Amino acid sequence: MIGRAKQRNPQAIVVSVGCSSQANPSVYKDLGVDIVMGTTERNQLVNHIESFEKQPIVHVATDIRGDETFESTTISTDSDRTRAFLKIQDGCDNFCTYCIIPHVRGKSRSRDFEDVMSQATQFAENGYKEIVVAGIHVASYGKDLQDRNLIDVLSAITRLEGIERVRLSSVEPNVITPEFCEFVAKTPKFCDHLHLSLQSGSNGILKLMNRKYTTDDYYRAVEQIRTVRPKINITTDVIAGFPTEEESDHSQTKQFLQTIRLSKIHVFPFSAKMGTGAAGMAGQIPKSVKKQRCKELLEISDRQENAYYQSFVGKVMSVLVEETTKDGFFLGKTTNYMPVAFTADKSDLANQIVAVKLNSVDKNRLVGILQ
Numbered sequence: 086m087i088g089r090a091k092q093r094n095p096q097a098i099v100v101s102v103g104c105s106s107q108a109n110p111s112v113y114k115d116l117g118v119d120i121v122m123g124t125t126e127r128n129q130l131v132n133h134i135e136s137f138e139k140q141p142i143v144h145v146a147t148d149i150r151g152d153e154t155f156e157s158t159t160i161s162t163d164s165d166r167t168r169a170f171l172k173i174q175d176g177c178d179n180f181c182t183y184c185i186i187p188h189v190r191g192k193s194r195s196r197d198f199e200d201v202m203s204q205a206t207q208f209a210e211n212g213y214k215e216i217v218v219a220g221i222h223v224a225s226y227g228k229d230l231q232d233r234n235l236i237d238v239l240s241a242i243t244r245l246e247g248i249e250r251v252r253l254s255s256v257e258p259n260v261i262t263p264e265f266c267e268f269v270a271k272t273p274k275f276c277d278h279l280h281l282s283l284q285s286g287s288n289g290i291l292k293l294m295n296r297k298y299t300t301d302d303y304y305r306a307v308e309q310i311r312t313v314r315p316k317i318n319i320t321t322d323v324i325a326g327f328p329t330e331e332e333s334d335h336s337q338t339k340q341f342l343q344t345i346r347l348s349k350i351h352v353f354p355f356s357a358k359m360g361t362g363a364a365g366m367a368g369q370i371p372k373s374v375k376k377q378r379c380k381e382l383l384e385i386s387d388r389q390e391n392a393y394y395q396s397f398v399g400k401v402m403s404v405l406v407e408e409t410t411k412d413g414f415f416l417g418k419t420t421n422y423m424p425v426a427f428t429a430d431k432s433d434l435a436n437q438i439v440a441v442k443l444n445s446v447d448k449n450r451l452v453g454i455l456q
């Protein structure tokens with residue numbers, strides 16, 4: 086892509102930014118990138134572009150784990166017109182053995198609470214109705230601050246005028262504490278959706294992954310949240326073919342997923358990231374086996390997603406409208422993150438929350454009509 090970008094736009098300055106160029110700056114420089122930046126000091130990007138002449142610029146921190154500041158980049162609108170992503174935390178201290186993030190994004194650090202709220206207020210003033218609270222490991226929010234935690238952030242955002250929905254990006258089971266459930270129970274604006282990473286249904290593999298929970302912990306967390314939100318949409322990530330994963334581990338994962346009935350499983354074949362613990366482990370799994378395991382997990386996902394969506398047919402739900410298709414459908418999401426296509430006798434409903442009667446399931450979405 087870099088080659089193509091340069092070929093098509095010979096006058097352009099090509100920049101690479103993020104985890105991959107943090108991990109391998111020389112690779113990007115050798116590919117002909119003009120400005121190579123990593124995961125810190127990205128607010129210098131404009132300066133670098135303005136001062137660029139001919140010599141490549143490599144601006145990548147070498148001691149990434151020594152960085153303890155949250156780099157705040159304020160934006161007033163998001164590329165998504167209806168859902169604003171609010172980053173409150175960066176970095177991670179967990180060192181899951183398959184993950185490169187702690188090596189390229191540094192220590193976990195929280196965004197200052199006042200700064201979080203100023204950004205959230207700006208989103209609300211710009212007309213956003215939904216905020217997605219995001220971070221690399223959001224559950225760590227507040228561990229390096231005094232007197233603030235994730236629940237404080239979520240509650241403060243739900244109190245902002247104009248904000249109708251607050252959603253959490255990916256979390257792990259340990260975020261589901263009695264306090265969290267209490268907050269969810271009394272906060273209707275908190276969306277009925279959690280993306281709760283599982284990664285494997287085998288305790289042996291979870292241990293090798295250095296995940297900090299067992300399948301029992303995960304099961305308990307799901308049961309707890311379902312006591313306050315029985316129909317909550319819980320989606321997850323699973324890695325297929327982690328080193329040493331036996332057929333019996335894979336069967337345990339399938340069994341666990343069938344018992345716990347999540348509504349969508351994002352399945353990834355294990356891919357070794359240079360520099361991580363898992364990359365050097367013995368017992369790497371052949372590609373064909375990973376492929377077959379992914380296929381089986383995706384079949385479970387499709388069945389469970391369909392069953393979950395079917396359970397809403399006939400109901401009226403609120404939908405935040407995102408766009409209109411050429412063939413006259415409005416597209417949007419319910420609070421529990423189900424995609425909905427519906428018809429209405431209107432010309433524009435973008436960024437409005439409307440009531441839609443859900444009539445059927447068509448592939449991976451619900452189809453309905455405006456009420």
Ligand code: SF4
Nearest residue numbers: 177179180181184186
């Ligand atoms: S998978 Fe998540 S928790 Fe684990 S090291 Fe990566 S970012 Fe941290």
